[in-house]
Amino acid sequence: MTYNCVVLVKQVPDTANITGKAMKDTGTVNRAALPAIFNPEDLNALEMALQVKDRYGGRVTVLSMGPPRAADVLRDSLYRGADEVILLTDRKFAGSDTLATSYALRCAVERIGNFDLIFCGRQAIDGDTAQVGPQVAEKLGLPQITYAETVLSLTREEIVVERALPLGRETVSCVVPCLLTVVGSANQPRPPSVRRAIAHKLAATPLEYGTLLEQWPEFGTEEELDEYLSERGLKIALWSAADLDVDEDRLGLGGSPTKVLKVDYVVLKSADVKTVLENQESISDMMQELVAEYIL
Amino acid sequence: MKNSRDVWVFVEQDVGGIAPVSLELLSKAQDLARKLGSRVGAILCGHEVVFLAEPVIHHGADVVFLADHPELLTYRTLPYARVVINLVQERKPYIVLLGATPVGRDLAPRIASATNAGLTADCTALEIGDFERRGEKYTDLLYQIRPAFGGNVIATIVNPDMHPQMATVREGVMRMKEPDTQRQGQVVELKPQFEASDLALRVLKREMRLPACDLKHADVIVAGGMGVGSKENFKLIRDLAEVLGGEVGASRAAVDAGFISADHQIGQTGVTTRPRLYIAVGISGAVQHRAGMDQSSKIIAINIDPKAPIFDIAHYKIVGDLNVVVPRMIRAYRDSAK
Numbered sequence: 001m002t003y004n005c006v007v008l009v010k011q012v013p014d015t016a017n018i019t020g021k022a023m024k025d026t027g028t029v030n031r032a033a034l035p036a037i038f039n040p041e042d043l044n045a046l047e048m049a050l051q052v053k054d055r056y057g058g059r060v061t062v063l064s065m066g067p068p069r070a071a072d073v074l075r076d077s078l079y080r081g082a083d084e085v086i087l088l089t090d091r092k093f094a095g096s097d098t099l100a101t102s103y104a105l106r107c108a109v110e111r112i113g114n115f116d117l118i119f120c121g122r123q124a125i126d127g128d129t130a131q132v133g134p135q136v137a138e139k140l141g142l143p144q145i146t147y148a149e150t151v152l153s154l155t156r157e158e159i160v161v162e163r164a165l166p167l168g169r170e171t172v173s174c175v176v177p178c179l180l181t182v183v184g185s186a187n188q189p190r191p192p193s194v195r196r197a198i199a200h201k202l203a204a205t206p207l208e209y210g211t212l213l214e215q216w217p218e219f220g221t222e223e224e225l226d227e228y229l230s231e232r233g234l235k236i237a238l239w240s241a242a243d244l245d246v247d248e249d250r251l252g253l254g255g256s257p258t259k260v261l262k263v264d265y266v267v268l269k270s271a272d273v274k275t276v277l278e279n280q281e282s283i284s285d286m287m288q289e290l291v292a293e294y295i296l
Numbered sequence: 297m298k299n300s301r302d303v304w305v306f307v308e309q310d311v312g313g314i315a316p317v318s319l320e321l322l323s324k325a326q327d328l329a330r331k332l333g334s335r336v337g338a339i340l341c342g343h344e345v346v347f348l349a350e351p352v353i354h355h356g357a358d359v360v361f362l363a364d365h366p367e368l369l370t371y372r373t374l375p376y377a378r379v380v381i382n383l384v385q386e387r388k389p390y391i392v393l394l395g396a397t398p399v400g401r402d403l404a405p406r407i408a409s410a411t412n413a414g415l416t417a418d419c420t421a422l423e424i425g426d427f428e429r430r431g432e433k434y435t436d437l438l439y440q441i442r443p444a445f446g447g448n449v450i451a452t453i454v455n456p457d458m459h460p461q462m463a464t465v466r467e468g469v470m471r472m473k474e475p476d477t478q479r480q481g482q483v484v485e486l487k488p489q490f491e492a493s494d495l496a497l498r499v500l501k502r503e504m505r506l507p508a509c510d511l512k513h514a515d516v517i518v519a520g521g522m523g524v525g526s527k528e529n530f531k532l533i534r535d536l537a538e539v540l541g542g543e544v545g546a547s548r549a550a551v552d553a554g555f556i557s558a559d560h561q562i563g564q565t566g567v568t569t570r571p572r573l574y575i576a577v578g579i580s581g582a583v584q585h586r587a588g589m590d591q592s593s594k595i596i597a598i599n600i601d602p603k604a605p606i607f608d609i610a611h612y613k614i615v616g617d618l619n620v621v622v623p624r625m626i627r628a629y630r631d632s633a634k
Contacts, residue, residue, distance in 0.1 A: 258454070278616035284632070
């Protein structure tokens with residue numbers, strides 16, 4: 001009894017470790033100053049899928065929508081144990097909000113076709129919306145289990161999952177196929193394996209062939225490199241909008257109902273700062289002031 | 297009511313009680329509907345919850361859409377989504393608001409996905425305003441305002457073309473008005489019907505607990521950060537909070553370090569608070585933290601590092617050792633209370 005798992009992952013700017021330099025003086029985000037990382041809870045989703053594979057057998061396919069450099073998180077997925085990875089990239093996807101993203105992902109998952117379980121991280125740290133997972137589930141007509149923490153049992157018909165909610169726990173059973181969004185407390189993601197990293201060192205999308213050939217001119221032409229990588233399963237599949245059965249009006253900026261009206265740089269300065277010394281007298285004065293102003 | 301300008305609120309209830317965020321949203325929806333010259337609709341799902349229609353009306357609803365069914369006893373995605381999606385498609389509200397709770401965050405994206413609506417998560421403010429794009433003018437849109445990029449920026453989002461305009465709103469950020477017990481409203485009883493596929497998920501076991509603290513409604517919060525140093529030393533924070541009659545908060549760093557449970561976490565991830573007095577002890581003041589407390593009326597910051605960013609927003613700045621300052625604050629308050 002084996003299971004085909006699809007994992008949806010995202011490369012995100014590391015907003016959890018924003019430093020002062022991450023914001024330009026104009027108030028815009030300086031993406032160059034933010035390292036791009038594997039969205040943390042997507043790693044938990046990948047780990048949950050890999051554990052299903054370890055326990056029951058099957059295949060783990062990792063899908064990411066993003067710019068060409070998002071191939072990095074797919075290589076990372078291969079190093080950690082994914083069987084197959086697919087990069088969904090096209091200028092037509094640019095500017096997608098969660099609705100347009102979920103539409104593109106649904107079309108890509110439909111092309112993958114044969115799946116039993118879909119795993120996503122609960123939310124991505126660049127937007128914290130937690131919307132794309134449920135939106136994909138709705139579009140595929142699948143039930144969803146958000147806040148998934150532990151897979152307790154799995155059969156062809158049914159999966160039993162423990163959910164970790166902020167204020168409680170729930171055990172649910174759900175028909176298969178379904179979509180799970182996985183929380184950070186679910187597991188400790190396995191690190192990339194050295195053996196697999198060496199084996200997949202050359203894994204690349206066709207968009208990266210040029211760079212690869214600069215490094216390894218002995219591969220000759222892009223055609224020769226393509227043949228070499230394809231034979232060894234190292235060619236990362238690259239799907240564009242044309243590879244999917246899509247209505248292009250529903251993609252990218254045009255397919256996104258939400259528009260950014262404006263972005264304000266947060267300038268937080270209190271009007272008057274009173275400096276209070278560490279001594280008892282100053283502190284007592286401050287406390288009395290607060291009491292007099294009915295703050296305390 | 298086709299293509300109406302009505303403002304709807306999904307009313308979240310559990311074991312007969314209405315979630316405070318839903319009542320906060322009803323208050324906000326009243327303001328928005330007044331500007332739009334429209335009505336407030338409330339969607340109330342559950343089993344044997346008809347008695348909640350009255351308080352929902354008192355808190356601001358003009359129409360309550362009541363879906364009462366045994367399968368709706370506790371929240372599950374699919375049956376709830378079935379009810380709300382059908383209703384939205386049939387009645388076409390202008391705006392649909394949900395609390396940014398685990399339930400709201402589970403349900404809202406399903407509704408948005410099914411109705412092709414724009415959805416903004418975790419809003420901290422909502423307004424009505426205009427929008428212009430390529431010479432085309434849109435009037436009376438919902439401004440969905442939320443912190444973005446870890447709290448570094450405040451983004452204003454609009455959905456000009458596709459309606460309803462949807463948003464989830466953080467708990468505790470909208471002010472709940474006093475209920476008006478004279479208020480009248482209409483109750484529309486729905487007759488929900490479910491297919492087998494709507495019941496694909498069963499809840500086998502459910503253990504909910506009360507939060508360890510109520511930060512959202514606290515007047516005074518004493519919050520500790522990494523500077524507190526240890527779980528044991530958090531006693532200082534608890535002591536000061538107790539003396540002042542306040543709640544204990546914490547930065548994400550303090551929670552991650554295991555000083556205190558995640559119930560106490562304030563910030564972009566965690567709770568948004570607007571107390572009368574916020575005392576930040578040993579908190580450097582990363583933007584993510586400030587996003588959850590910068591609306592406090594008064595802020596006291598205590599930090600050993602004079603360059604800590606928390607001082608930028610503080611009203612009282614105390615550069616010093618918290619182990620010295622906090623006991624002195626306790627003593628000062630006790631003396632002043634005598």
